[in-house]
Amino acid sequence: MLKIKGLDKRFLVNGREVVALQNIDLDVKKGEFITIVGHSGCGKSTLLKIIAGLQSQDVGTITCHDRQILGPGTDRGMVFQEHRLLPWLTIRENVGFGLQGIDRKEKERLVEDHLRLVQLEGFGDAYPKQLSGGMAQRAAIARGLVNNPEVLLLDEPFGALDALTRIQMQKEVLRIWEEEKTTMILVTHDIDEAIYLGQRIVVMSARPGEIKAVIPVESSNAKDRGSTEFASIKKRVLRHFFAEEEWAAVEYAI
Amino acid sequence: MSNNRTRRYLTGSLLPILIALGWQAATGMALFTPAILPSMDRVFKSFVEMAASGQLAEDVLVSLSRVVKGYVVAVALGVVMGTFMGMSDFLHNFFSLTLNAIRQIPILAWIPLIILWFGIGEESKIAVIVLGAYFPVLVNTISGIRQTPQGYVEVARLYRLSRWTVFRKVYLPSALPQIFVGMKLGLGISWVAVVASELIAASAGIGFRISDARSLMQADVVIVGMIVIGVLGLLMDKALSLVFHKATPWTR
Missing domain, CATH: 1.20.5 (Single alpha-helices involved in coiled-coils or other helix-helix interfaces)
Structure with a gap:
């Protein structure tokens, strides 16, 4: 459904050219959950922003259902690390923010449906600052989904949450994904999160930002953080981040 | 609470x-001699006399109407121009140097030119107030608009909202608290300006009353005028605060 071909992106930092992304190829199937892991600054967020249409690539193409992506569109929703709910709008107004030019009744219905989906019914009239971090992020997910996008892009959505809330939110997202069957691409630097959520894990290296490996998570056992499958996938992912001589120590530590 | x-x-x-x-x-x-500092009694008596004769009410109404007229024009000009300068880098670069220089000139220094241009009627008095109250509104509107978090603008871009919608739903509410700061500063300056403008050639108004009383050595009337301005200004400031509080429920 979403096809990324030969994507390059360069930035000028203090007059020096930095290769943010190099030769990125990725096919995302409809309904798939893809997680992208990598160091900070490996270009994974840039990749997400290019898919969203907020930035443009230098070389390469992205197509969604064979239509080229040239800018933002309601066929793609996005959730950021900070919830980015507008402080002056209620949760209800925030969730409906992207619903333009549709009938009022229909809009109300969609907003209520999505508030229910993220279990925030009853909080529609609250302002964002009255909500906890986890609840605000749920509202942001509802806003991202309310247009019924083909794909939901999540840019380290739980990075600012505490560890317990993060685990809860991971479960939530998995539930929402199973319920809505929306294609999801989630960027994270948390390998456990990537394994727990993803059907395929895209491992990226930094400078230049390249795809090192795509690791499938096939067995449903692998979703159990205590299982041997989980541990073995984690090892496979970690293997890509360490040089040969470091690996022995790292392997011992996990 | x-x-x-x-x-x-x-x-x-x-x-x-x-x-x-x-x-x-x-x-x-x-x-002190009463000519320098009259007693509170004396001032209070003057206040009662001025109130009873209807002179105080007339002065207050005249000055208040000048303040309101000038202030409304200044706020309208300041918010509109500030919005354009806040949202367009070109307009900002084009105007800011000149406006910053003009801003440094005290209102009093403008008065001679304003008299030459507008005469000694109502127009010149209102022009002085507009000029005084305009800049705090302008400067704060610009800074409020420019400080709008880019993250919110990015969210608006995701949904391809029109420029007008983005202004209405993102820039304006984000800048509102800062615009209100400018409006409050502007209101304070309006009172400064009305007194200054009534030195020009007025026959009524609190500023006129104060300078008239000074030439008659009536310190008590001067003090009544000053206290009335202080109290009126404070009341209007509080009224604005109340309106702003109601207009920005999310900041509570």
Whole structure:
């Protein structure tokens, strides 16, 4: 459904050219959950922003259902690390923010449906600052989904949450994904999160930002953080981040 | 909560009470001649006389109407121009150097030119107020608009909202608290400006009353005028605060 071909992106930092992304190829199937892991600054967020249409690539193409992506569109929703709910709008107004030019009744219905989906019914009239971090992020997910996008892009959505809330939110997202069957691409630097959520894990290296490996998570056992499958996938992912001589120590530590 | 508020008001009213006591003591001990500092009694009597004769009400109405007219024009100009300058880098670069220079010129220095251009009628008085109140509104609107978090603008871009919608739903509410700061500053300056403008050639108004009383050596009338301005200004400031509070429920 979403096809990324030969994507390059360069930035000028203090007059020096930095290769943010190099030769990125990725096919995302409809309904798939893809997680992208990598160091900070490996270009994974840039990749997400290019898919969203907020930035443009230098070389390469992205197509969604064979239509080229040239800018933002309601066929793609996005959730950021900070919830980015507008402080002056209620949760209800925030969730409906992207619903333009549709009938009022229909809009109300969609907003209520999505508030229910993220279990925030009853909080529609609250302002964002009255909500906890986890609840605000749920509202942001509802806003991202309310247009019924083909794909939901999540840019380290739980990075600012505490560890317990993060685990809860991971479960939530998995539930929402199973319920809505929306294609999801989630960027994270948390390998456990990537394994727990993803059907395929895209491992990226930094400078230049390249795809090192795509690791499938096939067995449903692998979703159990205590299982041997989980541990073995984690090892496979970690293997890509360490040089040969470091690996022995790292392997011992996990 | 309400206890807190009572305490705040009590603390705030300590200083006026102390000043009144000091004033009372100074005049009671006849430290100054009444021409320099009249007693509180004397000032209060003047206040009652001026109120009874209807002169005070007339002066207040005249000055208040000038302030309101000038202030409304200044706010409209400042918010509209500030919005354009805040949203367009070109307009900002084009105007800011010139406007910054003009901003440095005190209102009093403008008065001679304003008299030459607008004469000595109502127009010149209102022009002085507009000029005084315009800049704080403008400067704060620009800075409020420019400080809009880019993250919110990015969210608006995701949904391809029109420029007008983005302004209405993102830039304007984000800048509102800062615009209100500018509006409050502007209101204070409007009172400064109205008094200055009534020095020009006025036959009524609080500023006129004060300068007229000075030439007649009536310090009590001068003080009545000053206190009335202080109280009126404070009331209008509080009224604005109330409106702003209602207009920005999310900041509570």
